[in-house]
Amino acid sequence: MTQAIGQFAAIAATALFIFALYWMNDPKSARRGVYAGVAGMTVAVLATWIQPAIVHHGWILLAIAAGFLVGVPLSRVPLTAVPQRTALSHAFGGLAAGLVGTAEYYLWLREGPEHFTIFRMSALVIEVILGFLTFTGSLMAAGKLQEVRWIPQRPVTYPGQNFVNLGVLAAAAVLGVMLVLHPTASWATTVFPIIIGLAVLFGVLLIIPIGGADMPTVISILNSYAGLAAVAMGFVLDSKLLVTAGALDGSSGLILSIIMCRAMNRSFTNVLFGAFGTVQKTKALGEQKVWKQESPEGAAQLLEQARLVVVIPGYGMAVAQAQHKVRELYDQLTKRGVTVKFAIHPVAGRMPGHMNVLLAEADIPYTALVEMDEINPEMPQCDVALVIGANDVVNPAARYAKDSPIYGMPIIAADKARTVLAIKRTKNPGVAGIDNELYVLDNTWMLFGDAKGVIGDLVKQFAGGGLH
Amino acid sequence: MSDYWSMLFVFVLATFIGLGVIRRVSRLLYTPLMSLTNAISAIAVVGSIVVVGADYPTTIRILGGVALFASMTNIVSGFLITDRMLKMFKKQ
Numbered sequence: 001m002t003q004a005i006g007q008f009a010a011i012a013a014t015a016l017f018i019f020a021l022y023w024m025n026d027p028k029s030a031r032r033g034v035y036a037g038v039a040g041m042t043v044a045v046l047a048t049w050i051q052p053a054i055v056h057h058g059w060i061l062l063a064i065a066a067g068f069l070v071g072v073p074l075s076r077v078p079l080t081a082v083p084q085r086t087a088l089s090h091a092f093g094g095l096a097a098g099l100v101g102t103a104e105y106y107l108w109l110r111e112g113p114e115h116f117t118i119f120r121m122s123a124l125v126i127e128v129i130l131g132f133l134t135f136t137g138s139l140m141a142a143g144k145l146q147e148v149r150w151i152p153q154r155p156v157t158y159p160g161q162n163f164v165n166l167g168v169l170a171a172a173a174v175l176g177v178m179l180v181l182h183p184t185a186s187w188a189t190t191v192f193p194i195i196i197g198l199a200v201l202f203g204v205l206l207i208i209p210i211g212g213a214d215m216p217t218v219i220s221i222l223n224s225y226a227g228l229a230a231v232a233m234g235f236v237l238d239s240k241l242l243v244t245a246g247a248l249d250g251s252s253g254l255i256l257s258i259i260m261c262r263a264m265n266r267s268f269t270n271v272l273f274g275a276f277g278t279v280q281k282t283k284a285l286g287e288q289k290v291w292k293q294e295s296p297e298g299a300a301q302l303l304e305q306a307r308l309v310v311v312i313p314g315y316g317m318a319v320a321q322a323q324h325k326v327r328e329l330y331d332q333l334t335k336r337g338v339t340v341k342f343a344i345h346p347v348a349g350r351m352p353g354h355m356n357v358l359l360a361e362a363d364i365p366y367t368a369l370v371e372m373d374e375i376n377p378e379m380p381q382c383d384v385a386l387v388i389g390a391n392d393v394v395n396p397a398a399r400y401a402k403d404s405p406i407y408g409m410p411i412i413a414a415d416k417a418r419t420v421l422a423i424k425r426t427k428n429p430g431v432a433g434i435d436n437e438l439y440v441l442d443n444t445w446m447l448f449g450d451a452k453g454v455i456g457d458l459v460k461q462f463a464g465g466g467l468h
Numbered sequence: 469m470s471d472y473w474s475m476l477f478v479f480v481l482a483t484f485i486g487l488g489v490i491r492r493v494s495r496l497l498y499t500p501l502m503s504l505t506n507a508i509s510a511i512a513v514v515g516s517i518v519v520v521g522a523d524y525p526t527t528i529r530i531l532g533g534v535a536l537f538a539s540m541t542n543i544v545s546g547f548l549i550t551d552r553m554l555k556m557f558k559k560q
Binding site: 013017018020021022024025026027028030031033034037038040041044045048049051053054055056057059060062063064066067068070071072074075076077079082085086089090092093095096097099100102103104106107110117119219220223226227230231233234235237238239240241242243244245246247248249250251252253254255256344346351352353354356357360361363365366367369371 | 471511514516533554
């Protein structure tokens with residue numbers, strides 16, 4: 001009886017999960033998706049809990065309580081910290097898969113060799129390797145995003161790095177194959193922890209050469225690994241529900257990775273093994289050209305006289321937490337009859353959709369957020385392109401500079417606008433370490449300073465009656 | 469043996485469903501999508517419950533307990549933060 005309930009619950013949960021993702025196709029129905037997900041999860045957990053094999057209820061309650069204790073604060077982080085929270089959750093997902101795989105292996109060793117079929121053992125080895133490499137890789141990514149002091153932000157590279165990385169992975173794979181063929185050999189219990197160690201090491205090595213600009217892609221790839229680890233766990237535990245949910249997560253990560261890679265005109269291998277932004281030649285573009293600085297008064301005047309303003313936000317807006325000030329500026333401009341649109345590059349920020357969430361937090365209607373492909377044809381009609389802490393995604397060098405690391409990357413055509421106002425924190429190059437000639441174009445005016453402060457000054461110009 | 473084939477079958481079909489459904493997800497919602505799928509894939513919790521709750525040796529159950537804690541954290545924080553973000557997307 002309880003077994004039938006379990007089977008039925010698994011089917012119900014699968015259906016609910018698919019609906020949950022289906023409802024994400026529109027912001028209007030999206031919250032329903034969350035409820036469907038919660039319902040599916042509750043059904044699945046309860047149906048597992050009532051199985052007769054479960055006898056230690058106290059332990060379960062304790063672990064669940066601890067999960068709530070950590071999970072609730074983690075869900076309250078400021079939205080600018082969402083990329084690192086996401087990376088951290090991939091780490092937890094990987095850890096869970098790795099630990100369950102480890103536990104199962106030692107259980108099977110105790111209970112007898114009939115458990116060890118080639119199929120299940122292969123799935124178990126894949127689960128453990130993927131789980132632990134996702135664990136440390138995502139922890140590293142989260143650390144970089146959180147700017148933990150002892151984790152270098154800039155990509156760290158050394159000669160032979162790819163050779164070392166692939167060597168570590170290959171060693172883990174070879175040991176894994178040996179273990180699949182001889183799971184009960186006398187050396188197996190020594191090899192198993194070594195495989196874990198190699199996977200843990202590979203996760204760290206994989207992320208060391210990754211820079212900030214690549215984070216959206218890397219987070220998506222790690223998302224996909226976490227999903228695949230869950231799939232492998234499903235094979236190990238003979239659970240179709242786990243396989244399905246893991247496959248949904250894995251395919252979501254895969255699609256996002258592809259979109260991110262396309263938006264940077266790069267391949268997976270290039271992201272993971274290419275060490276973006278380090279092999280930079282320090283050749284300065286447009287040697288003698290200098291920026292022209294604009295005052296808040298002048299910038300406010302330009303904005304007020306515009307008919308169409310396109311705001312192009314980037315990571316700088318997130319770092320400065322400037323989204324609420326941007327909202328005030330948006331209000332001031334729309335009040336004066338100026339049309340304001342937000343052009344969102346797929347890789348702006350540190351994770352897919354980062355800018356959309358920040359702007360939504362500031363109550364900017366999502367109808368004002370426009371994708372790159374949609375806004376680019378409109379850019380020649382744009383009176384002012386206001387670049388807020390974005391850099392590489394508006395760099396015209398991507399169109400023609402063949403030696404540039406961002407060559408071929410689709411960009412938002414800010415340079416086609418009649419006037420460009422660019423807010424930049426410092427006079428240094430952006431995350432990818434590349435000079436941006438947009439800043440020295442004839443029709444570009446720079447506003448140097450923290451995005452929040454600069455936009456605050458602009459808003460004051462409007463609100464304080466300096467303009468009317 | 470046929471059982472493994474049926475598992476692989478489920479995997480392939482689920483992947484195609486996933487690709488089909490995710491492709492239709494609004495581009496605005498990629499960040500909440502990631503936290504939602506992350507919470508959903510924490511369904512690994514059912515595996516952990518079995519490992520921690522069944523009558524197994526203590527060391528194994530400790531591994532299961534930590535795994536259960538990790539999955540539960542993802543479920544709780546994943547669903548909560550997804551809902552928190554989605555609440556913010558307003559039309560006007």
